[in-house]
Every structure is written in C-alpha cells, then in structure tokens.
Amino acid sequence: MPKHRLLTEFGIGSSLRHQDYTSAAQRALKDALWRNSINLAELFGKPKEAMIIDVEIAVQEPEQVDCDTLASVFPYGQISVTAVKGGLDIPRPVGLPTVIANAAINVSLMLEPKS
Secondary structure, three states: OOEEEEEEEEEEEEEOOOOOHHHHHHHHHHHHHOOOOOOHHHHOOOOHHHOEEEEEEEEOOHHHOOHHHHHOOOOOOEEEEEEEEOOEEEOOOOOOOEEEEEEEEEEEEEOOOOO
C-alpha cells in the first residue's frame, strides 16, 4: 500500500524573551492543531495510530530544537519531526531576540490505490 498525504496544516509560534526554539516550535504546532480536528483515520476506517504525521519546523537555529519534545505533543500516530532553517529571529533593543517558528504538519495514511 502506498503512502497518501491527505492533509497539511500550518502554524506559527514565538518565544518572545527567552530565545527558546523548542517552545516557539511547540506553540506553532499547537497553533496548527488546536483549531482543527483531524479525524482522517476514522473517515478511512483506520485506527488513529495508523496516521503518519510528518512535521517540519522552521527556525533560525534548527539544531536548538528538541524534536523528541515536539513529538510528544501528538497523542497518537506515527510521528516524525524535522527541524530546518527558516523562521525569524527578531532583535530587541535589550535582551535576547524574539524567535518565530513555523510549523507544517502533513498527515498521511497507507491506502490502496483506487482501481
């Protein structure tokens, strides 16, 4: 059975004062998830655990992102989290820069092709 991407959600999150890339990314994930209900698995007669969830996080310092912490945001599914260069670091007059993270969540299922 081939993998079929069925849904993509986007989110944005920030760390205003602590330059915490993982926190900004976690807020971006929640922004994408908390305003949507992803019921794809049930629509196709599959268990929620069958959902393949590929997450891409964009921040200026991707090596600072704890991908395992981000994967724990999801209550079910087969989770893969990748951090890449992107997002924004916005300098502040005093203190650490504000971090803005972008998240893309792709949800797929293994499905038989239509005949």
